Amino acid sequence: MFGASLLKIVKYFMAGNVFDGAQIFYTLLGMVIAFGVSVYSIQFLMSYVRKHDF
Numbered sequence: 181m182f183g184a185s186l187l188k189i190v191k192y193f194m195a196g197n198v199f200d201g202a203q204i205f206y207t208l209l210g211m212v213i214a215f216g217v218s219v220y221s222i223q224f225l226m227s228y229v230r231k232h233d234f
Contacts (some may be wrong), residue, residue: 181214 199207 185211
């Protein structure tokens with residue numbers, strides 16, 4: 181995900197575009213929320229696998 185996001189950002193800047201303050205804020209907010217959800221999901225699934233057999 182990081183690599184794909186970085187590639188999109190680089191292409192965005194190469195096209196001559198720039199981020200304004202709101203876009204930077206929303207991008208960082210989305211990254212933090214996505215990270216939190218992924219950590220929670222991994223913890224939940226690891227807990228489930230420990231408690232249940234396949």
